[in-house]
Amino acid sequence: MINLSSTVAYYLYRNFRTIASLAVVAMLSWIWDFRLGLLLTLGVPLYLLILNLSKSFINKGKAMSEPCEEEVASRMVEFAKCQGALRACHTGSNYEALSSALKKADVVGKKSLAWQSVGMFLGGMAKQMLVTVAILLIVGLAVKRSIDVFPAIACIGMVLSFSKMLEDVSGNVAGTEERRQQMDRIDALMDTGELKEAEYSHEFKDIGSIEIKNVSFSYDKKNRVLNDISFTVNPKEMCALVGPSGSGKTTIEHLIARFYDVDDGSIKVSGADVRDIKIKDLMGQLSMVFQDVYLFNESLLDNIKMGNPNANEEEIKKACDLAGVTEIANRLPDGWNSRVGEGGSSLSGGERQRVSIARALLKKSPIVLLDEATSALDAENEAHIVKSMEELRKNATLIVIAHKLETIQRADKIVVLSKDGRIEQIGKHDELIKKEGAYKKFWDYRVSTSNWQLV
Numbered sequence: 001m002i003n004l005s006s007t008v009a010y011y012l013y014r015n016f017r018t019i020a021s022l023a024v025v026a027m028l029s030w031i032w033d034f035r036l037g038l039l040l041t042l043g044v045p046l047y048l049l050i051l052n053l054s055k056s057f058i059n060k061g062k063a064m065s066e067p068c069e070e071e072v073a074s075r076m077v078e079f080a081k082c083q084g085a086l087r088a089c090h091t092g093s094n095y096e097a098l099s100s101a102l103k104k105a106d107v108v109g110k111k112s113l114a115w116q117s118v119g120m121f122l123g124g125m126a127k128q129m130l131v132t133v134a135i136l137l138i139v140g141l142a143v144k145r146s147i148d149v150f151p152a153i154a155c156i157g158m159v160l161s162f163s164k165m166l167e168d169v170s171g172n173v174a175g176t177e178e179r180r181q182q183m184d185r186i187d188a189l190m191d192t193g194e195l196k197e198a199e200y201s202h203e204f205k206d207i208g209s210i211e212i213k214n215v216s217f218s219y220d221k222k223n224r225v226l227n228d229i230s231f232t233v234n235p236k237e238m239c240a241l242v243g244p245s246g247s248g249k250t251t252i253e254h255l256i257a258r259f260y261d262v263d264d265g266s267i268k269v270s271g272a273d274v275r276d277i278k279i280k281d282l283m284g285q286l287s288m289v290f291q292d293v294y295l296f297n298e299s300l301l302d303n304i305k306m307g308n309p310n311a312n313e314e315e316i317k318k319a320c321d322l323a324g325v326t327e328i329a330n331r332l333p334d335g336w337n338s339r340v341g342e343g344g345s346s347l348s349g350g351e352r353q354r355v356s357i358a359r360a361l362l363k364k365s366p367i368v369l370l371d372e373a374t375s376a377l378d379a380e381n382e383a384h385i386v387k388s389m390e391e392l393r394k395n396a397t398l399i400v401i402a403h404k405l406e407t408i409q410r411a412d413k414i415v416v417l418s419k420d421g422r423i424e425q426i427g428k429h430d431e432l433i434k435k436e437g438a439y440k441k442f443w444d445y446r447v448s449t450s451n452w453q454l455v
């Protein structure tokens with residue numbers, strides 16, 4: 001950003017300097033001959049007008065090709081990163097989306113080139129025309145003896161340096177324009193509305209409680225994802241969120257952590273509205289164990305200590321034993337000091353989630369938001385996660401997006417969501433299972449499919 005603005009400042013300075021020189025030369029030309037003075041004085045605005053037209057042609061060409069170039073770039077990244085999924089769909093080497101993006105970029109690229117070429121031709125031609133007319137005028141004056149030969153040669157030299165200055169001005173204008181477009185893009189990014197941070201945090205009156213009241217929410221301010229959701233979770237209760245895919249379970253957890261603001265209603269964490277809590281204090285109340293766990297490319301130990309940098313060795317050992325991270329460290333070549341790769345790429349999905357659980361155990365926050373793995377975990381991973389959840393439950397409120405039948409059954413409260421993001425039922429397993437309703441249907445279906453296996 002600093003480089004960009006200093007480059008713009010550099011171009012502006014050069015432009016002012018050159019324009020001042022142009023003005024001096026134009027004034028001098030009046031002294032040589034008023035016709036030459038008139039030509040250069042009127043020629044410059046005309047030249048700038050044509051230059052402007054040429055610039056708009058060039059910009060039109062660029063605006064055409066840029067979205068296609070961006071599409072090609074993102075499809076290429078997708079092609080490289082998602083080879084596994086593409087191969088599974090038999091499209092590992094022939095990815096239609098990339099081929100059609102390349103084809104479109106080729107067609108649009110030719111049109112864009114045509115517009116840009118016309119623009120460049122106009123810009124170049126305007127300058128040449130001005131210089132040619134000026135030289136012809138000087139030669140004509142010399143032939144008619146209105147001007148002597150030597151002053152005429154000097155005059156042609158002046159016109160040539162005048163044209164060089166014009167070239168500099170147009171180059172600087174193009175440079176400034178290019179940087180301005182880059183700065184506009186940065187401005188647009190910076191102008192994206194941020195969530196308003198509370199100036200001070202309201203007092204936590206009921207540590208560990210969660211109160212969701214008449215909450216409605218949409219990501220795009222058009223399509224409602226959550227509709228009038230209300231439920232409360234008392235301190236140290238375990239609440240299971242269940243419902244079909246896309247019903248808004250993850251969205252509810254994200255709203256509790258204030259990744260977004262609700263459109264209507266309110267969410268209270270530990271007795272205070274999340275909008276009235278400073279983000280740092282809100283994060284102090286919450287631990288999050290989501291499915292897409294991101295680890296930093298630091299050592300295994302550093303990643304765990306992020307949960308609580310002040311934790312002592314004994315606390316770290318206890319959390320890691322329980323979450324099954326000690327076993328991972330024993331297996332890695334550099335033990336606790338092994339680096340986990342970008343995003344945790346050198347660990348499996350189950351292992352990354354165990355690290356995330358160890359962080360949560362270490363943090364000892366009053367509330368834990370957990371998104372249970374949808375895929376079946378191996379017995380070892382499963383056992384560690386069950387034990388850790390039991391431990392977390394002793395001291396924290398748990399909101400679990402539950403997929404395992406045991407988790408749902410053990411919950412103090414089950415919130416059943418419908419496909420359109422409304423609450424269908426709330427209650428305990430024993431009560432809900434006796435009623436004909438969404439939960440019973442969901443449960444019967446899950447039980448009947450729980451023994452299915454892919455062979």
Ligand SMILES: Nc1ncnc2c1ncn2[C@@H]1O[C@H](COP(=O)(O)OP(=O)(O)OP(=O)(O)O)[C@@H](O)[C@H]1O
Pocket residue numbers: 219220225243244245246247248249250251252
């Ligand atoms: N960042 C986002 N931007 C726009 N729409 C989103 C975003 N995240 C989720 N959605 C949409 O919101 C709806 C609810 O998504 P959400 O992830 O909360 O569902 P879910 O119940 O957690 O589903 P699943 O069980 O598949 O994880 C879906 O229709 C989804 O497409």
Ligand SMILES: [Mg+2]
Pocket residue numbers: 249250251401
């Ligand atoms: Mg989800």
